[in-house]
Amino acid sequence: MVAASDASVLNGSGAKTLTGPGAHSGKISARDVNVFYGENQALKSVNVGIPERSVMAFIGPSGCGKSTFLRCINRMNDTIAGCRVTGKITLDNEDIYDSKLDVVQLRARVGMVFQKPNPFPKSIFDNIAYGPRIHGLAQSKTDLEGIVTASLKKAGLWDEVKDRLKEQGTGLSGGQQQRLCIARAIAVGPEVILMDEPCSALDPIATARIEELIDDLRKNFTIVIVTHSMQQAARVSQHTAFFHLGSLVEKGETQQIFMAPTDKRTQDYITGRIG
Amino acid sequence: MTDVTVDTGYTSPSISALDPEAVRRRVAQRRAAEWRFQAYGVAAITFGLLCVALLFTVIVAKGWPAFLQSTLKLEVAFDPAVIDPAGKRVTDDIMAADYQALAAAAIYKQLGIAPDDAVATALADGLLSTGADVDLRKLVLADPSIIGKTQSVYLLANGNVDAVLKGAIDRAVPEASRQIKDQQLAWVDQLVTGGRLSKAFNWGLFTRGASSQPETAGLGVAVIGSFFMMITVLLVAVPLGVAAAIYLEEFAAKNRWTDFVEVNISNLAAVPSIVFGLLGLAILINFVGLPRSASLVGGLVLALMTLPTVIIAARAAITAVPPSIRQAALGIGASKMQSIFHHVLPLAMPGILTGTIIGLAKALGETAPLLMIGMVAFVVDYPRTPLDPATALPVQIYMWSTAQERGFVERTSGATMVLLVFLLAMNLIAVILRRRFERKW
Numbered sequence: 208m209v210a211a212s213d214a215s216v217l218n219g220s221g222a223k224t225l226t227g228p229g230a231h232s233g234k235i236s237a238r239d240v241n242v243f244y245g246e247n248q249a250l251k252s253v254n255v256g257i258p259e260r261s262v263m264a265f266i267g268p269s270g271c272g273k274s275t276f277l278r279c280i281n282r283m284n285d286t287i288a289g290c291r292v293t294g295k296i297t298l299d300n301e302d303i304y305d306s307k308l309d310v311v312q313l314r315a316r317v318g319m320v321f322q323k324p325n326p327f328p329k330s331i332f333d334n335i336a337y338g339p340r341i342h343g344l345a346q347s348k349t350d351l352e353g354i355v356t357a358s359l360k361k362a363g364l365w366d367e368v369k370d371r372l373k374e375q376g377t378g379l380s381g382g383q384q385q386r387l388c389i390a391r392a393i394a395v396g397p398e399v400i401l402m403d404e405p406c407s408a409l410d411p412i413a414t415a416r417i418e419e420l421i422d423d424l425r426k427n428f429t430i431v432i433v434t435h436s437m438q439q440a441a442r443v444s445q446h447t448a449f450f451h452l453g454s455l456v457e458k459g460e461t462q463q464i465f466m467a468p469t470d471k472r473t474q475d476y477i478t479g480r481i482g
Numbered sequence: 483m484t485d486v487t488v489d490t491g492y493t494s495p496s497i498s499a500l501d502p503e504a505v506r507r508r509v510a511q512r513r514a515a516e517w518r519f520q521a522y523g524v525a526a527i528t529f530g531l532l533c534v535a536l537l538f539t540v541i542v543a544k545g546w547p548a549f550l551q552s553t554l555k556l557e558v559a560f561d562p563a564v565i566d567p568a569g570k571r572v573t574d575d576i577m578a579a580d581y582q583a584l585a586a587a588a589i590y591k592q593l594g595i596a597p598d599d600a601v602a603t604a605l606a607d608g609l610l611s612t613g614a615d616v617d618l619r620k621l622v623l624a625d626p627s628i629i630g631k632t633q634s635v636y637l638l639a640n641g642n643v644d645a646v647l648k649g650a651i652d653r654a655v656p657e658a659s660r661q662i663k664d665q666q667l668a669w670v671d672q673l674v675t676g677g678r679l680s681k682a683f684n685w686g687l688f689t690r691g692a693s694s695q696p697e698t699a700g701l702g703v704a705v706i707g708s709f710f711m712m713i714t715v716l717l718v719a720v721p722l723g724v725a726a727a728i729y730l731e732e733f734a735a736k737n738r739w740t741d742f743v744e745v746n747i748s749n750l751a752a753v754p755s756i757v758f759g760l761l762g763l764a765i766l767i768n769f770v771g772l773p774r775s776a777s778l779v780g781g782l783v784l785a786l787m788t789l790p791t792v793i794i795a796a797r798a799a800i801t802a803v804p805p806s807i808r809q810a811a812l813g814i815g816a817s818k819m820q821s822i823f824h825h826v827l828p829l830a831m832p833g834i835l836t837g838t839i840i841g842l843a844k845a846l847g848e849t850a851p852l853l854m855i856g857m858v859a860f861v862v863d864y865p866r867t868p869l870d871p872a873t874a875l876p877v878q879i880y881m882w883s884t885a886q887e888r889g890f891v892e893r894t895s896g897a898t899m900v901l902l903v904f905l906l907a908m909n910l911i912a913v914i915l916r917r918r919f920e921r922k923w
Contacts, residue, residue, distance in 0.1 A: 283809065283812065283813065286812060288736060311816070311817050313815075314814065314815040318813065318814060319809075319813035319814075320813075321809060321810070323806060325804075325809065325810040327810060328807075328829065337816075337824070338814040338815065338816075341815070341816055341820055342815060388810070391810075391814060392813070392814060394814075395814050
C-alpha cells in the first residue's frame, strides 16, 4: 500500500471510493462524524453509508471506535456523561441529531441488541410486549399476542418457548436469551437493528443459530453488527467496515475487504498481525 | 507465535527446592492463622448473641408481670342515691357522682366491715385502686338502666395488692416498714381463697392513658401517638427520600454541586437526633406555630431524621440495578422516566423497602428529639388527630422508668417488650417484602 492513501484516511479527507456503498447513500449515512469522550477523541471523521436490507459488519481491534459509532446511530451515546458527537448522521435522509427529533422515537426505529443478553426480569411474554405497550402499537390483547407470537417466530424462538411464555425470560439459556432480546427489538417494528457483539457471550452452537437468524432478518431489516470475529463478519455480512484507532480505515463489500483489502492496516488486521 | 527464551542471569527459586521442613512449618503457620481468625469470628458472634439473649431474658423476666393485673370481683350496688340523687338522669350529674364510694361500699360489704368503722374502712379502701371509679362511671354512662341494680363487677385492685399477688412485696418485712398492713394482707388472702381476687390479662396496659397509679396506667396514648408519627414519617420521608434518590442517581449531573449535596446527606445521617428535636422546637413550634406535644410535630421531626437513611438506602438500591437493564429499556425506545419507573424501581424496591423500614424502626425507637418538642406529657385521653397532645412508646418507657411506684418497674420492662415486639414485627415485614419483591436476573 502506498503511504499517501494512508494519510488521506487519517486526515479524514474522504473515504475510499472504490467499491461498496458510497459515503452519502443508503439507509443510514454518516458524514464527518467525530465523537469525543471529554477530551479524548474516540472517533475521527467517519464517513460511511449503510445500505438498506443488508448486513453491514464493523470490525477492528478493541477500542477502535466501532461500538462507539454503532451507538451513535441510535443515540445511545447520549446516555454517557461527557460524550459529544459532531457531524451528521441521517436515517432515510433525516438528521438524527436534529434537535427537533425525539430520541425515543428514533430508538423505536433503530433497535439494538447488546453484547450480553439483557432480558428484563419479567416473563418471556412481557419482555416482548413491553415495547409495543409503551409505543401503543397494540390496540387489543389479541393484537399484542399477535405481535409477541410474530416476533418470537421471526427470532426463531417460538418453538422453544411457546408453552412457557409466562416463565421468566432470565431463566432461558444464554443463546435463547439473546434471541429473546432480538425478538424484543423486532417487536417494536424497527427499520434498523444494531447488534453490538451479539455472540461474544455465547457458545458456538448458539452463535451459529444467531448467525442464521441474522441472515433471515436481512430480508426485512437493515442490520449493523459489531463483531470481533472476522469469520462471523465474513459469514453474515454483505458489507464490512474496518475501524482502527478511531478512524474508519476501509469499507466495502465483505468479499473485497477480506480477499483484496486495499489498506495495509486492514490486511494486517485480517491476517492477524494487529489486534 | 514463537517461544522466546530470555537469559536474565537469574534463576527463579522454586518451592520444590526449599527445605521441606521449612515449607511444612510455613503451611502449618498459615493454617493456624486461618483457624485463629475463624475462632475470633465465632467468639465475636457468640458474645453478641449472648448479650442479646441476656438483654431479652432480663427484660422479659422483669416485664412479664406487667401483662397481668389483679382484679377484685365485687357485687356493686349502683345506688341511685349516690349516682343521681336528683333522679333526672342527666349526664352531667352522672359524671359527677362519687363512684369511689360505690366501690368502697361494695368492698366493705364483701369483707363485713361496718361503714362507720373509720380504721377498718381506711384499710379496706387501700385494697382498691383509686382509679376504680373511672371504670364504674364508664359502666353507668354506657348503660344508665344499671342504676338501682346490683351487679358483679371486676374492679382494679390497688397497686400494693397487685404487688403482693405477684410476690413483689416481702411479707417477712416488719409491718411498719411495709407498704401493706397485716390486716390488709389477711383480707387479701381471704379474698384470694374466696375467688374474689385474682390475676387476669392486663388489657388496660394497651388501652389506658397516662396515670399516676400504675394499675390504671397504660400505653394507649403512646401507641396512638407512635402510630400517628410513623404514618407521618412514611408519608413525608419515603416519597421525598425516594424521589431525591432517583433524581441524584439517574438525572443529576455529576458535578461539584451534587458532590456537595451528597456529602451533606451523609452528614445529615450522622447528626445527633437531639439536634433534630431542637430544630423542631425552633421552627415547627416557635416559628410555624404548631402545637406542642403534637404527634404531627414529632412525626415531622422524625421524618427529617429518617430522610437521609431513606435516601442513602434508596440510592444504594438504585445503583445496584445493573445498567444493562436501563440500556435494554432505552434501546427499545423507552423514555428515561419509563425505564426508571418500569424497570429500575421495581428491581430496586426490595432495597428501598428494607432501608425505609429500618429507618422507620429507628424512628419508632427514637426518644431524644421528642423530649425537645414536649412529648413528655401526661396525656390521659386518646389523641384524635395528629394535632392533639400525645406521647410515644419510647417516651412513655422513659417516663415510667422515672416513676416511684413499684408497679411502674414492671410496666417499664413490659412497655419495652411491647416496643420490641413492634420493632421485630417491622423487621419481619421488611424481610417478607424483600423476599416477595426480590427478582433474580
